[in-house]
Amino acid sequence: MAMKTFTCRVALGIAVLGLCAAGGELWALDNGVARTPPMGWNSWNKFHCDVSEDLIKQAADAMVSSGMKDAGYQFIVIDDCWQVSRDADGNIVPDPKRFPNGMKALADYVHSKGLKFGVYSDAGLRTCQGRPGGRGYEFQDARQYAAWGVDYLKYDWCNHGTQDSAASYSLMRDALEKSGRPIVFSLCEWGSTKPWLWAKDIGNLWRTTGDIEDKWEGRAKFDGLGVVQILDLQDGLQSYAGPGHWNDPDMLEVGNGGMTDTEYRAHFSMWCLLAAPLMAGNDIRSMTPDIRDILTNKEVIAVDQDPAGIEGHRVKRDGGLEVWSKQLADGGRAVALLNRTGAEAQITATWPEIGYPSDIRAKVRDLWEKKDLGEMHGSFSAQVPSHGVVMVTIKP
Secondary structure (H helix, E strand, O other), X not given: OOOOOOEOOEEOOOOEEOOOEEOOEEOOOOOOOOOOOOEEEEOHHHHOOOOOHHHHHHHHHHHHHOOHHHHOOOEEEOOOOOEEEEOOOXXXXXXXXXXXXXXXXXXXXXXXXXXXXXXXXXXXXXXXOOXXXXXXXXXXXXXXXXXXXXXXXXXXXXXXXXXXXXXXXXXXXXXXXXOOOOOEEEEOOOOOOOHXXXXXXXXXXXXXXXXXXXXXXXXXXXOOEOHHHHHHHHOXXXXXXXXXXXXXXXXXXXOOOOOOHHHHHHHHHHXXXXXXXXXXXXXXXXXXXXXXXXXXXXXXXXXXXXXXXXOOEEEEEEOOEEEEEEEOOOOOEEEEEEEOOOOOEEEEEEOHHHOOOOOOEEEEEEOOOOEEEEEEEOEEEEEEOOOOEEEEEEEO
């Protein structure tokens, strides 16, 4: 019997995903999209079920006027509650009161702004809010989404009964492929069946944790997941991510009011260090200048969008003082000094901790201050505010 060969080539410096095959089976989904982590906006975190045609149009307008589009954001995604029923032929029906002109017209409006359009559904019989789900209608729904001009599908995992997650999501993957339109496929089963182990050839991104809450830290068992809890759950999964297939630690809470701007800056920095999808979840129509500046920092976003597609990871932990590092396509490192404690503290990253020999000199640039800090030898140290981050690139 001939030995099966495995070949995987990722071109560093350009966002190209090589196919990895084993006996003809794809090692990673090859649907031509999400070669870097998707960037966009989703309605759920701020608006929940209060969605409408007007809101989505205004969000698209704001993505352009705020500078978010220029910073790399592309997708406008409607989450749950846009659908109300199915017609006599089984077609999914948008809420006629909230979306009077239908989804095709709304998608056309979003596309006219140079953006991409996304919707939400569920692998079960009903969505999390009790609207019609996709089970049994996968191919019909996929054809409808393609006809509307959908570019992104978030697919949830409520009301799934005894369904097998890999089989259910594979079915929708096949339906999207048959639709004839490239559609980013976002698996939202909350990490409950460890999708990082099986979803590489099924989805472009998969949730790795339960839902994020707009808080730094969840302090009780059922208090929800704060930023630092999600970070702890994410670390160790970095080997499963790469161009076209991403670990998803859930959407951004930046600007929703539950954290300080210092905490939001750390939240955004760490998601970029993780090569996470960047789906803003605030009201982008009325951002403060500080929140806009966080979401549109192009130097920090460049870390997230680095074409090598390598997810960062924690390299040192000393109580609540942490160092995280991400290898970049040019051989440099993005490094985050994260202070989880209640007081300002000095944090040091040494060259061996981030994968360099201790005797080299390297240029350091502060990505939030947007300034070069000069050449350093062997290590970099900084004072980091409580619940804050100092984020730099280090390049020999």
